Amino acid sequence: MGFSSIPDLLSEISIGKFHRVDSLKNTITASGNTWIDFSSATGNPPANTYPGTALTWQGCDEATGNGTTVFGLRHGGNVSPDTKHIVTIGANTNTTSFLSTQLMLVDLQGYWPGISTNTTAAQTLSGTPTLRYTNGVGVKAYLVQTAAGGLTAQNVTYTYTDDAGNTGNVAANTTMTSQAVAGQIAHSSASGTNFLPFNSGDIGIRNVASVTFSAANTGTVALCLARPLLTISFGSGAATIERDLLNQVFSMPRVVDGACLTWLVLYGSTAPITQVLNTYIEVAWG
Secondary structure, X not given: OOOOOHHHHHHHHHOOOEEEEEEEEEOOOOOOOOEEEHHHOOEEOOOOOXXXXXXXXXXXXXXOEOOOOOOOEOOOOOOOOOOEEEEEEEEEEOOHHHOOOEEEEEEEEEEEEEEEOOOOOOEEOEOOOOOOOHHHEOOEEEEEEEEOOOOOOOEEEEEEEEOOOOOOEEOOOEEOOOOXXXXXXXXXXXXXXXXXXXXXXXXXXXXXXXXXXXXXXOOEEEEEEEEEEEEEEOOOXXXXXXXXXXXXXXXXXXXXXXXXXXXXXXXXXXOOOOOEEEEEEEEEEO
């Protein structure tokens, strides 16, 4: 299925195959130039606190969230055999301190909670992810701080199964951020990236076997698997951004059945404090 033309898209919208979802989140206080997992922020939808059995895979989807809290954007339910696409996206805030901030929409497949950063022993992860993308193509990994970290410098390596099904891949050391706060992507301000690296030639992750830290530090993290869908940015001094993904920036990313949509946000050089971020997405299917 899909849209054969703009008139076809308009025809599908005219019979109700359209949905808009809004969100309002409170900022998480962290340093500038830092990626934040906004599913952890309070507001609407409610915060994801990463519940579950430590080191055991917890899947996420639109309808049930993490099994405890429905924290993702409710984008209108399953539509197969139709296909659903994002047609418009926007965000606004009550402060210009969001200037130069990036927003990345991801489909969170799930996570392994309760990983301790206070050990140098390899921590074995259990459970086999059921992913919404064949062979995990396009799926990436990141660590969310779930209890604040301490001062000790440390690196992280992880062992994963790639998109071709090869097991035992060990990714290079990635620097963790000292004193990362809850909700921060734990390696972002130190390494400058929101995702952990792949080995050369890999284009996705099917599973992760273990995580190892080079030094012991206080705190806990959750290892997430997610597929990025799109990115938008606030310009210098801007408080509102909107994008038409059909005519202005042709992309119309697909939202698959069950997708658990949430935002990763890269703060600019000045982190916003006690502010709110409003977002919306509009989807259509046919």
